[in-house]
Amino acid sequence: MTIRLTLACERYDRTEALRDGRVRPAGVDLTYLPQQVEETFFRMARFREFDASEMSLSSYALGVARGDSPFVAIPVFPSRFFRHSGIYVRSGSSVTHPSELKGGVVGVAEWQLTANVWIRGILEDVYDLPADAVSYRTGGLLEPGRPEKLKVDLQGRFDVTPIEDTQTLSAMLAAGEIDAIYSPRAPEGFEPGGPIRRLFADSRAAEVDYFRETGIFPTMHVVAIRRDVYEENRWVARSLFNAFAEAKRLAEENFEETAALRVMLPWYLDEAAATRELMGDDFWSYGLEPNRHVLETFLRYHHQQGLSAQELKPEELFAPETLETTLV
CATH class of the missing domain: 3.40.190.10 (Periplasmic binding protein-like II)
Structure with a gap:
């Protein structure tokens, strides 16, 4: 058959x-x-x-x-995919270590995205940044109006708020309205001389070190x-x-x-x-x-x-x- x-x-x-x-x-x-x-x-x-x-x-x-x-x-x-390369800040930001984002605001397209689960977990386990130590804004990375594909109920454990339907996370980061973005796709403005850079300047070295320590290829x-x-x-x-x-x-x-x-x-x-x-x-x-x-x-x-x-x-x-x- x-x-x-x-x-x-x-x-x-x-x-x-x-x-x-x-x-x-x-x-x-x-x-x-x-x-x-x-x-x-x-x-x-x-x-x-x-x-x-x-x-x-x-x-x-x-x-x-x-x-x-x-x-x-x-x-x-x-x-x-190793995900150290998926953490972005403004080019002029003074942040050089994830722990310096404590008390800040981070953009994520969706809370439940696999890449974002890995990033939050790695930052908590390895870099002293608990997932609840920052506030989150959800919405479109490059285009406005992106909703969560699936409903999630976090029962108030995390500060997660959707952005306006006319906003994008890329523009908000470039304008200084949020402090970082966690994303599997690069935000607009991540380019040589652009307004956005990776938090880990040598993300490959960080990812190699992570694998050597944990044996994890996410x-x-x-x-x-x-x-x-x-x-x-x-x-x-x-x-x-x-x-x-x-x-x-x-x-x-x-x-x-x-x-x-x-x-x-x-x-x-x-x-x-x-x-x-x-x-x-x-x-x-x-x-x-x-x-x-x-x-x-x-x-x-x-x-x-x-x-x-x-x-x-x-x-x-x-x-x-x-x-x-x-x-x-």
Whole structure:
């Protein structure tokens, strides 16, 4: 039996073989819909438009914690990102260390964004900036009028206020109306000589140090299957997991190709070697066990920041069919 499924996902090197058909999930006639993550998240969270999609880890965990998630995830992480580089201040700001933001005002597009959960947690754990030590303003980064995709109830634990529908966080930071922005996307004005700079002048060095101390390469997105699709054909979870793993394996083969460069970066082979020396061969791992510590840390942050009433366990996030390896 072959079933037809739609998958909405950004175009990544690690998923390209799924998009172009070199890898086909067993039993599935897959239609890969490449689109930007914001569009995918909004359409899947609000309208359930796709059979499966890339999804914000935080948004997915919200539904699991509430016990009413319309999705079931597999432990595939199409997006991972160190987030020290996602903290911005004015170019003329005297702030050079996160702890100096205590008592200030920080802009975030949405409280529940995965990147912002990671940033707040890292700043509290490592840099002496508790999440409740600043006030927050939510709204559009580049365009006005952005609402939270999902309703959150913080029960008054944090000072979070939406900005006006005519305002943007980028303009407010440039004008000095807020003190910083936490964001997965760069704000307007972040450019050479522009009014906005990163808080960490050498964010890469900070991120390398963070990995050496913690072993954490933050997970941003999972792959979620609509629950009705999963319940009708539970084998789909494992089939998709295996296909994503094979597509990633094919992408990793490019790191060994020396006859001709596969991407337009002259020293990417050296970069790949340096990354493996620091992070190991399987630095972009799928599956539960290689990511248990990363997920436990994220779920602790999620709970501490008022997004889940209880601290979830990593096993609660994923289809059980994807948690064990077949024994022979």
